[in-house]
Amino acid sequence: xxxxxxxxxxxxxxxxxxxxxxxxxxxxxxxxxxxxxxxxxxxxxxxxxxxxxxxxxxxxxxxxxxxxxxxxxxxxxxxxxxxxxxxxxxxxxxxxxxxxxxxxxxxxxxxxxxxxxxxxxxxxxxxxxxxxxxxxxxxxxxxxxxxxxxxxxxxxxxxxxxxxxxxxxxxxxxxxxxxxxxxxxxxxxxxxxxxxxxxxxxxxxxxxxxxxxxxxxxxxxxxxxxxx
Amino acid sequence: xxxxxxxxxxxxxxxxxxxxxxxxxxxxxxxxxxxxxxxxxxxxxxxxxxxxxxxxxxxxxxxxxxxxxxxxxxxxxxxxxxxxxxxxxxxxxxxxxxxxxxxxxxxxxxxxxxxxxxxxxxxxxxxxxxxxxxxxxxxxxxxxxxxxxxxxxxxxxxxxxxxxxxxxxxxxxxxxxxxxxxxxxxxxxxxxxxxxxxxxxxxxxxxxxxxxxxxxxxxxxxxxxxxxxxxxxxxxxxxxxxxxxxxxxxxxxxxxxxxxxxxxxxxxxxxxxxxxxxxxxxxxxxxxxxxxxxxxxxxxxxxxxxxxxxxxxxxxxxxxxxxxxxxxxxxxxxxxxxxxxxxxxxxxxxxxxxxxxxxxxxxxxxxxxxxxxxxxxxxxxxxxxxxxxxxxxxxxxxxxxxxxxxxxxxxxxxxxxxxxxxxxxxxxxxxxxxxxx
Numbered sequence: 001x002x003x004x005x006x007x008x009x010x011x012x013x014x015x016x017x018x019x020x021x022x023x024x025x026x027x028x029x030x031x032x033x034x035x036x037x038x039x040x041x042x043x044x045x046x047x048x049x050x051x052x053x054x055x056x057x058x059x060x061x062x063x064x065x066x067x068x069x070x071x072x073x074x075x076x077x078x079x080x081x082x083x084x085x086x087x088x089x090x091x092x093x094x095x096x097x098x099x100x101x102x103x104x105x106x107x108x109x110x111x112x113x114x115x116x117x118x119x120x121x122x123x124x125x126x127x128x129x130x131x132x133x134x135x136x137x138x139x140x141x142x143x144x145x146x147x148x149x150x151x152x153x154x155x156x157x158x159x160x161x162x163x164x165x166x167x168x169x170x171x172x173x174x175x176x177x178x179x180x181x182x183x184x185x186x187x188x189x190x191x192x193x194x195x196x197x198x199x200x201x202x203x204x205x206x207x208x209x210x211x212x213x214x215x216x217x218x219x220x221x222x223x224x225x226x227x228x
Numbered sequence: 229x230x231x232x233x234x235x236x237x238x239x240x241x242x243x244x245x246x247x248x249x250x251x252x253x254x255x256x257x258x259x260x261x262x263x264x265x266x267x268x269x270x271x272x273x274x275x276x277x278x279x280x281x282x283x284x285x286x287x288x289x290x291x292x293x294x295x296x297x298x299x300x301x302x303x304x305x306x307x308x309x310x311x312x313x314x315x316x317x318x319x320x321x322x323x324x325x326x327x328x329x330x331x332x333x334x335x336x337x338x339x340x341x342x343x344x345x346x347x348x349x350x351x352x353x354x355x356x357x358x359x360x361x362x363x364x365x366x367x368x369x370x371x372x373x374x375x376x377x378x379x380x381x382x383x384x385x386x387x388x389x390x391x392x393x394x395x396x397x398x399x400x401x402x403x404x405x406x407x408x409x410x411x412x413x414x415x416x417x418x419x420x421x422x423x424x425x426x427x428x429x430x431x432x433x434x435x436x437x438x439x440x441x442x443x444x445x446x447x448x449x450x451x452x453x454x455x456x457x458x459x460x461x462x463x464x465x466x467x468x469x470x471x472x473x474x475x476x477x478x479x480x481x482x483x484x485x486x487x488x489x490x491x492x493x494x495x496x497x498x499x500x501x502x503x504x505x506x507x508x509x510x511x512x513x514x515x516x517x518x519x520x521x522x523x524x525x526x527x528x529x530x531x532x533x534x535x536x537x538x539x540x541x542x543x544x545x546x547x548x549x550x551x552x553x554x555x556x557x558x559x560x561x562x563x564x565x566x567x568x569x570x571x572x573x574x575x576x577x578x579x580x581x582x583x584x585x586x587x588x589x590x591x592x593x594x595x596x597x598x599x600x601x602x603x604x605x606x607x608x609x610x611x612x613x614x615x616x617x618x619x620x621x622x623x624x625x626x627x628x629x630x631x632x633x634x635x636x637x638x639x640x641x642x643x644x645x646x647x648x649x650x651x652x653x654x655x656x657x658x659x660x661x662x663x664x665x
Binding site: 094 | 352
């Protein structure tokens with residue numbers, strides 16, 4: 001009995017904490033969407049919301065850290081939702097990645113205004129914006145797990161030098177998809193669905209055994225048989 | 229089935245696809261004529277065959293509307309050389325499937341649940357491909373179900389696709405650009421309707437209910453509560469497609485019975501309901517184990533306007549070309565001839581259309597008609613070939629025939645062709661007889 005009590009109590013403290021944290025994130029998002037820019041300082045931001053300044057610092061070191069957290073939360077929610085899908089574990093690597101992108105976009109959809117605000121100034125999509133740095137690390141770790149599974153089943157081919165860069169390439173792809181979705185004007189963002197489908201298929205066709213491998217293999221054979 | 233690695237989407241990509249087809253077809257002609265310099269006996273059939281292959285290859289890489297246009301042209305048998313037929317009929321069956329995660333996503337969007345949560349079982353891969361969607365098999369409470377899911381972005385691509393198909397179709401299929409504009413507007417409207425699965429399920433339930441009294445037909449049950457804008461759930465119809473069924477060597481009596489059910493089904497829709505399942509290609513019919521005719525796709529329904537109905541079916545009357553009929557007025561009403569025609573043109577077109585009506589109306593002119601009679605069909609093809617080669621037709625500035633006729637003609641062509649494949653003899657005097665009386 002006592003045990004249950006303490007756990008509920010602990011849980012409620014934890015809920016309080018996450019509630020507070022979420023309240024700060026929510027207030028911050030509202031601020032940037034209303035004002036079109038981040039607050040001038042943490043001091044002003046907390047004052048306007050009638051919080052003590054230290055409350056903010058309990059959770060975040062800076063606005064930038066907060067933004068990083070927001071984007072990483074998108075990732076964490078995505079992975080959580082993926083694992084709730086019964087069949088997910090049985091997916092091929094290609095399907096896992098497809099499912100990830102679809103779920104990730106669903107997650108972003110809940111905060112489309114904020115995402116549009118944050119991504120809008122992204123002029124060079126090949127450079128990762130600072131607020132996505134944590135998301136990038138998390139995503140590449142995830143992508144590598146999926147790729148390793150793919151390599152085990154030979155869905156993804158191990159190639160010298162290149163295969164180490166697969167994760168980074170997929171990160172670029174994610175940036176592309178987010179950018180595409182932000183600009184997508186089709187009903188229910190259907191064009192983004194099509195873009196995801198094609199982008200992932202292309203990626204896996206390139207990472208799997210393809211024409212290139214046969215060509216390299218043939219060239220290698222010719223070279224070796226001549227030199228012998 | 230291999231999941232497709234690329235679907236050309238952007239208009240530019242699709243356009244290049246068509247341009248490369250155009251270039252290839254041109255190449256085939258050059259090859260044909262250079263061969264012909266040495267071998268005068270070389271038949272045109274060979275040329276048609278390689279063209280059809282190139283066009284088929286191009287079209288089969290596209291989805292949705294372009295594939296549909298390929299289907300429609302393949303139905304219009306009489307304007308196409310026989311070599312095109314086999315290939316285009318193949319286009320009616322399979323297109324590459326979409327990934328399972330996208331299927332899950334679609335379900336979550338409409339039902340907030342994944343297929344695994346809704347059904348007891350659900351096949352991860354598509355079992356069949358429809359022209360704008362794919363079909364999965366599912367079970368729920370012991371019932372086998374068919375779940376049709378539409379490809380994303382089809383509605384958006386319809387108009388873009390048709391714009392590109394236009395110039396190619398007008399040269400390849402000898403349809404004047406003006407005819408084609410009306411043709412395309414009518415097709416575009418129907419295709420957009422087909423992307424609305426809510427409308428389809430409404431019509432499916434309505435039409436299958438209104439035809440349920442016709443003997444020998446089998447309609448699946450539809451589940452509107454499990455359906456949405458892009459998803460349709462209905463009972464799975466067990467059985468075989470026409471081609472496979474015919475391989476089993478069914479008796480003449482059985483073939484006649486199936487043919488009669490099919491005829492009655494269309495007769496009832498045309499004359500009583502005045503809206504018709506306008507997609508009679510063999511893929512939409514299944515012959516069940518109980519030897520009934522299952523009808524599985526109501527995506528394309530043409531509502532027949534009253535005025536058009538009255539004029540059109542007058543043409544099928546036995547005595548229409550007889551004495552004392554004001555055939556000229558009827559031809560003006562149906563836009564077979566126009567006020568802009570010269571006297572010579574008027575005489576010519578009246579002759580041609582009279583001949584067409586006489587031939588195509590033949591099944592209506594007797595108690596029963598044997599659709600297994602290949603000489604009849606060869607006459608139709610020969611007439612079609614002759615007309616499509618007539619200079620007067622090709623150079624005519626006027627579009628001929630009402631656009632409402634497109635889907636009705638197509639329905640009858642499809643119906644005739646299926647009955648021909650079935651080799652069925654059918655009693656054709658249903659409601660038409662009542663009308664004449």
